[in-house]
Amino acid sequence: MISISDSATKLNSLNRRMFILATAKIIILGGIVSRLFFLQVKENKKYLTLSDKNRIREWKLPPIRGEFQDYFGNTIAGNFEAYQLHIIPEEVEDFRYVIYRVKELLELSEKQFKKIVKKKNEIKPWETLIVADNLSWEKFSKINNHLYDLNGVKPVISISRDYPYKENFTHVLGYVSQANENDLLTNENIKEKFVPGLKVGKTGLEKSFEQKLIGSNSVERYEVNAYGRRISQLAFQKGDKGQTIKLTIDTKIQELTNELLKEKAGSICVMDIYTGAIIAMHSSPSFDPNSFVFGISQDEWQLIRNNPMKPLVNKSLSGNYSPGSTIKPIVALSALENEIIKPDFTVQCKGHKNPLELYGQTYHCWKKEGHGFVNLREAMKQSCDTYFYEVARRLGVDRLSVTAKKFGLGQKVFKDIFDNEKMGLVPNTEWKKNALGRNWVLGETIITGIGQGFIQTTPIQLCLMTAQIANGGYKIYPKIVANDDNQYADKFTPLYKKSRNIKIVQDAMFSSTNEVRGTSYRSRLDDPKYRFAGKTGTSQVKKITERDRELDLKTFQIPYEERDHALYVAFGPYQRPRYALSIIIEHGGSGGTVAAPLAKELFKMIVDRHEIRKNYDNKKYLDI
Amino acid sequence: MYQYRRFNNKNGFFQKFGNLDYILLSCLLILGFISLATMYSTDGGEVLFHTRSHFIKFVVFFSMMLVISFINIKFWFSLGYLSYAVILGMLIWTINFGITASGSKRWIDLYFLNIQPSELMKIFIILCLAKYFHRMKSQHVNSFYSICFSLIIIFVPMSLVIIQPDLGTSLLIAISGIVVLWFAGLNHKYFFYSCLLSIISLPIIISFLKPYQKLRVLTFLNPDRDPLGAGYQIIQSKIAVGSGGFTGKGFLKGTQSYLEFLPEKHTDFIFTLFSEEFGFIGSVLLLLIYSIIIYRVIRIGALSRSYFAKLFCYSFGTSIFIYIVINMSMVLGLLPIVGSPLPIMSYGGSSMLATMIGFGIVMSAKTHSQQSIA
Numbered sequence: 001m002i003s004i005s006d007s008a009t010k011l012n013s014l015n016r017r018m019f020i021l022a023t024a025k026i027i028i029l030g031g032i033v034s035r036l037f038f039l040q041v042k043e044n045k046k047y048l049t050l051s052d053k054n055r056i057r058e059w060k061l062p063p064i065r066g067e068f069q070d071y072f073g074n075t076i077a078g079n080f081e082a083y084q085l086h087i088i089p090e091e092v093e094d095f096r097y098v099i100y101r102v103k104e105l106l107e108l109s110e111k112q113f114k115k116i117v118k119k120k121n122e123i124k125p126w127e128t129l130i131v132a133d134n135l136s137w138e139k140f141s142k143i144n145n146h147l148y149d150l151n152g153v154k155p156v157i158s159i160s161r162d163y164p165y166k167e168n169f170t171h172v173l174g175y176v177s178q179a180n181e182n183d184l185l186t187n188e189n190i191k192e193k194f195v196p197g198l199k200v201g202k203t204g205l206e207k208s209f210e211q212k213l214i215g216s217n218s219v220e221r222y223e224v225n226a227y228g229r230r231i232s233q234l235a236f237q238k239g240d241k242g243q244t245i246k247l248t249i250d251t252k253i254q255e256l257t258n259e260l261l262k263e264k265a266g267s268i269c270v271m272d273i274y275t276g277a278i279i280a281m282h283s284s285p286s287f288d289p290n291s292f293v294f295g296i297s298q299d300e301w302q303l304i305r306n307n308p309m310k311p312l313v314n315k316s317l318s319g320n321y322s323p324g325s326t327i328k329p330i331v332a333l334s335a336l337e338n339e340i341i342k343p344d345f346t347v348q349c350k351g352h353k354n355p356l357e358l359y360g361q362t363y364h365c366w367k368k369e370g371h372g373f374v375n376l377r378e379a380m381k382q383s384c385d386t387y388f389y390e391v392a393r394r395l396g397v398d399r400l401s402v403t404a405k406k407f408g409l410g411q412k413v414f415k416d417i418f419d420n421e422k423m424g425l426v427p428n429t430e431w432k433k434n435a436l437g438r439n440w441v442l443g444e445t446i447i448t449g450i451g452q453g454f455i456q457t458t459p460i461q462l463c464l465m466t467a468q469i470a471n472g473g474y475k476i477y478p479k480i481v482a483n484d485d486n487q488y489a490d491k492f493t494p495l496y497k498k499s500r501n502i503k504i505v506q507d508a509m510f511s512s513t514n515e516v517r518g519t520s521y522r523s524r525l526d527d528p529k530y531r532f533a534g535k536t537g538t539s540q541v542k543k544i545t546e547r548d549r550e551l552d553l554k555t556f557q558i559p560y561e562e563r564d565h566a567l568y569v570a571f572g573p574y575q576r577p578r579y580a581l582s583i584i585i586e587h588g589g590s591g592g593t594v595a596a597p598l599a600k601e602l603f604k605m606i607v608d609r610h611e612i613r614k615n616y617d618n619k620k621y622l623d624i
Numbered sequence: 625m626y627q628y629r630r631f632n633n634k635n636g637f638f639q640k641f642g643n644l645d646y647i648l649l650s651c652l653l654i655l656g657f658i659s660l661a662t663m664y665s666t667d668g669g670e671v672l673f674h675t676r677s678h679f680i681k682f683v684v685f686f687s688m689m690l691v692i693s694f695i696n697i698k699f700w701f702s703l704g705y706l707s708y709a710v711i712l713g714m715l716i717w718t719i720n721f722g723i724t725a726s727g728s729k730r731w732i733d734l735y736f737l738n739i740q741p742s743e744l745m746k747i748f749i750i751l752c753l754a755k756y757f758h759r760m761k762s763q764h765v766n767s768f769y770s771i772c773f774s775l776i777i778i779f780v781p782m783s784l785v786i787i788q789p790d791l792g793t794s795l796l797i798a799i800s801g802i803v804v805l806w807f808a809g810l811n812h813k814y815f816f817y818s819c820l821l822s823i824i825s826l827p828i829i830i831s832f833l834k835p836y837q838k839l840r841v842l843t844f845l846n847p848d849r850d851p852l853g854a855g856y857q858i859i860q861s862k863i864a865v866g867s868g869g870f871t872g873k874g875f876l877k878g879t880q881s882y883l884e885f886l887p888e889k890h891t892d893f894i895f896t897l898f899s900e901e902f903g904f905i906g907s908v909l910l911l912l913i914y915s916i917i918i919y920r921v922i923r924i925g926a927l928s929r930s931y932f933a934k935l936f937c938y939s940f941g942t943s944i945f946i947y948i949v950i951n952m953s954m955v956l957g958l959l960p961i962v963g964s965p966l967p968i969m970s971y972g973g974s975s976m977l978a979t980m981i982g983f984g985i986v987m988s989a990k991t992h993s994q995q996s997i998a
Contacts, residue, residue: 013809039866040904047866225883
């Protein structure tokens, strides 16, 4: 039997302990509640975000790239609907079966097939695998007919780049291709907008204006479950198309330049001498940028790369050439400006037999028989080398370089729009000392006077130089984007000391094209509406030896790489100048016979097109 | 004596009916309703297998609890050792002939239902130990013999469950047993020393753990160690609770659960789903209902005449409290993950059965509160 007292002790102890535990329970309960409060109220935002991150997955679609238009609003780089085949691996039950079936239907080669399988292993299972990016309509419909058998395969109509004028604008626009690792590393914007199959600009304006062109992704937002299966679409956020960029280029003239340079290596640049607008800029040979959009085939690439005429080089901007006689207007102008000579300054040219001898070196004129007594106008007209040897000797290279730089030689014409633009080189004594560590030799001054030696110019620089002579000697800033109203403080500031000197040079260039014995007389246009003035140039690639002089070979008898470059710069119409151009034909022979005739064709069209351009402008203003 | 007899005579069916604790009953019913609603949500807003099965189990076991309420507490007292022995036998049976599921042998096939004896043991160990200490004089409680005997009673089923293997349940069995020891008046210093000892020997215990159990401990210490592997459950669970916010995402709108990010959402993690859909308010309300239930259980114990009934009610109430705390702490990232269901809310027949038997005995103590046991 349990005694009463013992029972009471036990009950006492039991109740006391119950009380202790009850207190502990309340504390623990408080702990749980505070933990709940912490998670659900205090940290709610954090976990809500995490929960949304869990359940919401976004699919970025490729942005629609902005277009390029020419001056008249024609699309020169646009978009077209490409038929593509996409697979999202995680949505396919039996990937092997499907991929073999696709291979069969599309008649993929073993190599292509392996590439696709490799790509599949590289991406995440919910990312899009692009099996084919540009299917023909036949194959696309074939796939559509077999869809019942191809679970998870998605035929997609996608937007892709299209260059309707093929090779005409290649060097201006560049081309687009699949973004690679390098693009992602160097451009944050591309990285942010990247989706498999995104095409980005690789060269030219396509690359320079990437930020504006790329547009923004459309975003599909889906609710997904823990296994990544899409449950429902929550939102579709439409992206913006990239900006349309309008260029100053006239497609008709651009096409003509392409036509004229067919089968030749060279460049033509045409510029408005007042606005600096580039009317045409072409480098030949060119290539079809459409081939790069879906990745170029190895064979085609090798063909372009190994072409001795170097189609990949944009000769208008990155071709460094000795300007040859096309520099003479600047030499003349510099001499006049520095009052070294007067227009009636006369030199006797005795031809090959009696070359000019200065300080133990001989300097030949191009004409065997010599030009006799020539003044400035005659010397320019007939491109007498002897005259300019003498002028250069009196002028000195430093004063010449100041004038040349003023007129845009030796510096980039388009600041940073084109990453492949070269600066060219205008030498002076200080430059040689710094760069080569040797002193300037007077002989080098003399050959600089006829645009040989160290001096290097790009075709676009020659064009700018001519334009600034043509507009009366005022500074302009070339532009290629139509609405780029560059506001430079020194725009239209005079580059001359006496405007009469400019007139003298212009007149001398006029004589060179339009008067008998002018070097480009045969390429003249007599109609005053079209009449233009110009200056030929023939730049030597190789030093002419005595033997060469004796042989006096015709151009086609010399090996291609040793032939002279033919150059021509011109402006017109002469009465009221509006356009300047530069033509260069690599290894073409003499400027007068090869380059100048192209100007004749060009000016006919340029002047005709000017009317249309003016009307287009006026109409545009009326519309507003 | 006469009065007492008369009192006893009044102890008829209607008397008992009137003596039922209706607050406890209604709380249990509310809890059952909540658990059904939650189960309905785990099925994605449809009456599917889990909801239907949970409903049937709740109805059957709730009725069973009512039946138990009318059985004299003396009967349960007399059944103390026997029931313990039967469950022990079932545990041994489990080891040899149990049904293997997800890597452990926990169930035995009773032809009409599969039962998990380890869950039942959580209740019957309390019954057994309560009976053992009921007879004991207070000065004997701390004797070497009684401590040894009660520790054996705890250790045998515990080790049988560990080898299933089911660490969670075996720990809960041990806790149930230890709670009875505490109430029986075992000296505080034993608890203190054994706590100290277990903390010191923790590294050794951990070295004996199975690799997956070690992983759980490591994951608890740092869930971000392997967010898609071992840490996945706890991370997703915390996200679900946390994203619920103050008022919750709304019934059937718990994205974490219905998009299948939540693991074990029917069983151990059911609170996570509830908390996601009903938020802080709902969770606190649920805790309140549990608190009322536990309070009622303890109150019944306090009003009971017999020491056995008191001991059982206190221990059972405290055990239920501990189960709830362990389960919630686990899903809230306060404890490592051990398999422990949330009483009544979690899907699982054996757990429901055991809990309802427990409440039945408590209710029986209420209806027979004046019953003294010799």
